[in-house]
Amino acid sequence: MSKTYFTEDHEWIRVEGETATVGITDYAQEQLGDLVFVELPETGKTLKKGDAAVVVESVKAASDVYAPVDGEVTEVNEALSSEPALVNGAPMDGGWLWKMKLSDKSQLEGLMDEAGYKATIA
Amino acid sequence: MSDLKHLPLESLHEEAGARFGAFAGWRMPLTYPAGVMKEHLHTREKAGLFDISHMQLFTIEGANTAAFLSRACPLDAAALEAGKSKYTVLLNEKAGIIDDLIVTRLGSDRFMVVANAGNAAKDEAHFRFVARDFDVKIDALDRVFLALQGPEAESILLGAGLDLADLSFMTAAEPRENWFAARSGYTGEDGFEVALPEEEARRFAEKILADERVIWIGLAARDSLRLEAGLCLHGQDLDETIDPASAAILWAIPKKIRESGDFIGAEALRRTIAEGPVRVRVGLKPDGRQPVRTGALLLNEEGQTVGKVTSGGFGPSVGHPIAMGFVAPGYREPGTMLVAEVRGNRLPIAVHPLPFTPHRYRKG
CATH class of the missing domain: 3.30.70.1400 (Aminomethyltransferase beta-barrel domains)
Structure with a gap:
């Protein structure tokens, strides 16, 4: 059973046991516009909550995506190298960015659930 | 944002679902629901309408x-x-x-x-x-200023009651009282720029938009179109020191x-x-998919700084990142390989002829 959390910076994090998948929300991809490049982290990289983990580049600008919690990158979405627009088309599905092993699950308590997040962008 | 000037046709852009941003003191449409990529390609394929009243x-x-x-x-x-x-x-x-x-x-x-x-x-x-x-x-x-750009522009304007077929590239006329119409633009495509009094503008814009070949184009695509066309943006590629x-x-x-x-x-x-000159403007084509943006330094093989990117982004029509910048004259020849510094990474980038997409002006 997975549970999805959201951040104020418009990331989502779907947690299954000790691992999690991270991406940006539909609202975020809409704000950014058509993505043309995604700079992914190296597998094995240790991330601290708030670190710039990924850079997403639209036609016009580059934006950071931050690590929502501490952990180690275990996998990145290689499909984005050839098809960055997956993030626009399916931000919470095929457009995921990276997977990570969580080092402090208690950090999740500070994040929002979907209803809470939706209230912030309404 | 409160001090920004507002376009006379702002409500029309709001109805079209524009996302706005500040540019040069104006609240300007950046993109519409089609998105920058489609807006850009649509302009080259059919025609795009730009509000350039700023x-x-x-x-x-x-x-x-x-x-x-x-x-x-x-x-x-x-x-x-x-x-x-x-x-x-x-x-x-x-x-x-x-x-x-x-x-x-x-x-x-x-x-x-x-x-x-x-x-x-x-x-x-x-x-x-x-x-x-x-x-x-x-x-x-005090005018509303609209640009209609793309291969279908002439026939769309004719349908909207404005016959500008006699104009060729870089010629202009005053088709009605207090109107000004020029066959020019900022996309590299054939097209027109029409200035007219505010009272007549909404109706005119709506007539143009009634043609299904036309969509609104925001500033984001205006920028990618002009960059592909190798055209300068003052404040980035040109300034008082150049x-x-x-x-x-x-x-x-x-x-x-x-x-x-x-x-x-x-x-x-x-x-x-x-x-x-001690530096010259050139086109630049980054190797690979990663865009190189304004401000990125350009280095030679020895790692010395020899230039700087002044405009950079992605070219939807060419399908790869594109840029413009200034380099020392010894590095101006197309094909010269340089390195761009982006967030600590060094990306290969080649001096490239301008424009990236051929101009398709209607010459006289």
């Missing part, structure tokens, strides 16, 4: 106008035929570019000048300063004027041409 039109009239303009700009205004437009610049004494402009001769003693939004106030002050020695009348016009020789826009200055014109900045420009 740009400033001036009429300059009086018996002295040609002489005045030939003083303010490196231009042979007296030789410009009525109905013809010319791309030119406003220079300071050091030949730095205050703004780039389109000047059109409307009649024997009347000219139209189109200036960039962000420079409009500065340009007007400069014009009025230079005008002290001339008998001319300068008026900043002269026309460095900017590689000497083609805009007739040879005779370069040699003997009495325009402001002439002496400095002649010196730069004689000595050769």
Whole structure:
């Protein structure tokens, strides 16, 4: 059973046991516009909550995506190298960015659930 | 955001679902629901409508106008035929570019000048300063200014009741009272720029939009279109420290004027041409998929800084990242390999001919 959390910076994090998948929300991809490049982290990289983990580049600008919690990158979405627009088309599905092993699950308590997040962008 | 100027047709953009942002003191549509990629491609394929009312039109009239303009700009205004437009610049004494402009001769003693939004106030002050020695009348016009760009533009305007088929690239007319229409633009495509009074503008825009070949295009696609077309954006690729020789826009200055014109900045420009500029504008093509943005440093093989990117992004029509920048003259040849510094990474980038997409103007 997975549970999805959201951040104020418009990331989502779907947690299954000790691992999690991270991406940006539909609202975020809409704000950014058509993505043309995604700079992914190296597998094995240790991330601290708030670190710039990924850079997403639209036609016009580059934006950071931050690590929502501490952990180690275990996998990145290689499909984005050839098809960055997956993030626009399916931000919470095929457009995921990276997977990570969580080092402090208690950090999740500070994040929002979907209803809470939706209230912030309404 | 509260001090921003509002486009007269703002409500039309809101109805179209525009996302707005600040540009040059204006609240401008950046993108519409189609998104920058589709907007860009649609313009090249069919036609796109741009609200460019942030740009400033001036009429300059009086018996002295040609002489005045030939003083303010490196231009042979007296030789410009009525109905013809010319791309030119406003220079300071050091030949730095205050703004780039389109000047059109409307009649024997009347000219139209189109200036960039962000420079409009500065340009007007400069014009009025230079005008002290001339008998001319300068008026900043209040107009809605629309650009329709793309291969279908002519027939769409005809359908909207405006027949501009007789115009060729860089010619203009006054089709109705207080209207101004030019076959010009900022995309590299055939197209028109039409200025008209606000009272008539909404109806005119709606007629154009009723044609299913037309969609609104925001500033984001305006930028990617002009960059693919190799056209400069003042404030990024041109500024008051860059002269026309460095900017590689000497083609805009007739040879005779370069040699003997009495325009402001002439002496400095002649010196730069004689000595050769210390940096020159070039096109740049990053290797791979990662865009290289404004401000990125350009290094040679030895790791020395030899230039800087002034505009960079992605070219939807060419399908790869594109950029423009300035390099030391020894690195200007197309094919020269450099390295761009992006967030600590070094990305290979090649000097590339401009434009990236061929211009498709309707030449006379």
